[in-house]
Amino acid sequence: METGWFNISWFWYALVCLFIAIMYLIFPIPPYKEFDWARISELKHFVLRYFHSVVWMLLMIACIYMQFTGSGGVKGGKFIAFSGLAFYLIYLAVFALEKLK
Numbered sequence: 682m683e684t685g686w687f688n689i690s691w692f693w694y695a696l697v698c699l700f701i702a703i704m705y706l707i708f709p710i711p712p713y714k715e716f717d718w719a720r721i722s723e724l725k726h727f728v729l730r731y732f733h734s735v736v737w738m739l740l741m742i743a744c745i746y747m748q749f750t751g752s753g754g755v756k757g758g759k760f761i762a763f764s765g766l767a768f769y770l771i772y773l774a775v776f777a778l779e780k781l782k
Contacts, residue, residue, distance in 0.1 A: 743761040
């Protein structure tokens with residue numbers, strides 16, 4: 682069994698990431714108080730509603746990948762995790778634009 686930081690199995694990190702992804706899926710964060718989800722475009726709604734969960738799901742997949750491939754899979758795990766960064770940057774851009782309105 683492979684371990685990550687603090688000698689904790691990547692499996693446990695994956696479970697934490699899954700929990701966080703589910704929480705963001707159930708409770709999306711609005712850009713500001715009394716935000717009207719109905720007034721924004723479908724694309725912005727999709728990004729604000731799901732991209733944060735996608736980021737955490739990609740982190741979970743990276744943890745599972747590193748769990749099963751061991752130290753040889755660190756490069757692939759990092760690629761998966763950094764692909765979540767692209768989703769997060771898109772999410773932050775849309776979030777910031779809506780917050781400024």
